[in-house]
Amino acid sequence: MSSVKAPLQKKSELPHGTRFSSTSVLAGNDVISFPDYPAEIRAPAGTLEGVSSFDLSFSSSEIYTTADYLEVLVAMNPAALKANIKDLEKGGILILNSDSFAENDLRKAKYKENPLETGELNEYRVVQIPITKLTLKAVEETGLSHRDGARCKNFFALGVVKWLFVRPLEQTQDWIEEKFKRPEIAKANSLALQAGYNYAITVELFHARYHVPAAVLPSGEYRQITGSQALALGCVAASCRSGLSLLYASYPITPASDILHELAQYKNFGVKTIQAEDEIAAISSSIGSAFGGALAVTGTSGPGLDLKSEAIGYAVMTELPVVVLNVQRGGPSTGLPTKAEQTDLLAAMYGRHGEAPVPVLAASTPGDCFYMVLEAFRLALKYMTPVIVLSDGGLANASEPWKIPDENQLPDLTPSFHTDPENFSPYQRNQQTLARNWAIPGTPGLEHRLGGLEKDSITGEISYEPENHERMVLLRDEKIKRIKNDLPPLEVIGPGKNKLLVVSWGSVYGSVFSAIEELQAERYPVSMLHLRHLNPFQQNLAKILNNFDKILVPEMNLGQLSRLLRAEFLVDTISFSKLQGRPFLISEIRSKVLELLGSK
Amino acid sequence: MNIPVKPLSSVPLTKADFVSDQTVRWCPGCGDYSILANVQKIMPELNIPKENIVFVSGIGCSSRFPYYMDTYGLHTLHGRAPAFATGLKVARPDLNVWLVTGDGDGLSIGGNQLLHMLRRNLDVNVLLFNNRIYGLTKGQYSPTSEQGKVTKSTPFGSPDMPLNPMLFALSAGATFIARTFDVDAKGMQEIFKEAAKHKGTSFVEIYQNCNIFNDGTFAPIYERSVREERILRLKHGEPFIFGKNRNKGIRLNGLKPEVVELGNGTNENDLLKHDQYSKDSTLANLLSSFDFPAFPVPMGVLRQVRNSIYGEIIEQQIKTQLEEKGEGKLTDLLRGTHVWTN
Structure with a gap:
């Protein structure tokens, strides 16, 4: 269920709220709305008394009341903000008209300091839009006066919100045609509506809503965190826990840019960020820094992952530790930059020429992004390998309450640089992990050369010898496979032997968990297994899969994990796909499970 | 380059300390041998412990x-x-970093990377081996090949206009640009040492002969018998004079440079003078555009200026934030x- 509070300056403008609710009804949602406006017909705009609002809840399932908290609040001025902010949930979207936060506006709302500057809005996802200016620009062609033109700004805001919740514009446009007799007013409102919608697309506002499985949160200290923040914090934590200085090189790309924005702030943690000239340069700089002994990481999204594939192969060959964060979005090509998909799994697994195995991890929730980054660095440093972490556009922008970890409970990632010149070779390996020696420039007596050409398995010098190449291919493969021994066993949610197992990975965790929890409470014979390690798979996976009659794999792709499971374990998995840029609904998982159990 | 003042980790180094145990696998007679020998020769003079030196390269013959x-x-x-x-x-501002690339690696597939490194003025030394051909892939034309060049991939002549590496670097904001050639040991050593001293990106183009796929491409310019007539040796503060008898010079006629004979009323004072440290890049642009046969080819440091350095700004920001x-x-x-x- 989602709830949104739209602004209303005056009672006469009520229809904007009703416009939204009626399109929601038409879109098949259950809708409850609660208009809230003052008794005065026209209380002075901008004062606390003059604030009107329209509270709306809509949901795909039955609802009985408006939601307790708002997920979105549109505040046209400081007064509207002050009056309604208490209802906005932590992490909720706060859309503000930045044109109405001048001193005068603040005074009218009795704000002593500008709330945009005091940090009091930090726990919300604040989206500042110069709504008045943009509206006036949008309606310019109609020749309306400044005053009349500015009145259209509610339609602009409505356009933004419509995009946010994927509502169609058509009905509202038809309604505008009917409602406003003066054609230039109708035209202006329609233009403002469209402009707001277009603005949201252009600045890539996200509509990602995250369904946290209903559970009683364990006691402790919490904060709100988005997936992007969690990835960034994970990088800084890994730097602190390894003693290595972090170097993040990245090229701006939606929806991964926020990681760069976050990390660029942490200079007092010794974090160095490079906004590279392109995707290839970004990963190349990361690998260069890894050669120098830095904690190397780069971030990107689908198209950038394609461009980085050659360099990832280089890191496989030179066996240098580098973490690649891939925030998946709709593809192929430019695809759906702001929507979530899980379509890069096979690219992460196999998207390189040659035999180039790479560990692949996937985060399940915004907060889990933090732990997956730490795990990625642990593996990268311990096994001297590039590691790919998969997030997605949904996780990146969604936020959830996050239990603040104890710094000292985080894994110790201190690497051991090789310093002994006695019989040194850069390709000598740890017999247990098969990781090669990491010797960094500045270490006397260990001068050596790395490169993408095949190396002799002992000396590390260039070698074109056929048997040596095969030996090296197998060594690199075996090294990644051995990571299996270093992973905790998987735990099945529900009975370990059952009729149906639902296997999930990545951000589908939320809806699958919610559905399974419901179904298990209703005593259906279904269990769940969630994978965070996708390469290598955990050791007990084969055994678990064999304990179920049927295996369902819901994914936001055409069955990529399903295919991997089939290939690796010879099991008859059933793929369940959704590719709409949106997560599965709980009800969709539920119906599919019931269908497979023959209970539908 | 920023040379760290640090005690040497061993006794004064010699050229031999910089020779690795690898068999050099360039074709016999390749110009690369002489470049390698001269780089190894000047290395001990930099007084940098060799564990603090890194050579980075791309792909191609030079990149080995x-x-x-x-x-x-x-x-x-x-x-x-x-x-x-x-x-x-x-990540490691303490290291002395050299970059070896070629005309294909640096100006074709890696044009963007080179452009942006120059723009940022990263504190590294770049040696661009220009042999006007793709050697490692066995003889296709490169971005510096002359238009009309007949190669395996252009049997009827290359349709491409060649790129001028000096102008490329200059327009990217390079703070040090120089040119030398593979048979001029003394010239190379001087330039390499100058490049090493410069703070910021030092960009050195080296004319290099590929005796297998493009033999003699620069012979019309630097072959011993014609060299003095076709090369302009640059020295800061000195007029542009060249020729075996040092009887030719370059002067400006309006905005156009022209070659003149000295004598008959024309003397040194009429000629352009080299100002390697000029903040204004007009002269460097003019020099970079000199090409054979209309002009002698400038050899030496074309331009050297100070500017902010990428890594240093990052370090400074960290310091300020701390x-x-x-x-x-x-x-x-x-x-x-x-x-x-x-």
């Missing part, structure tokens, strides 16, 4: 260079050496600004 230097080395991806070097130098905020504490960062208890 790091394997033959007994320093740290990174033989990277085709065209991407500048990006690898950027990450390395930003002063302002104090060393970051992970616990505080994890807690963020709004914490509640459940």
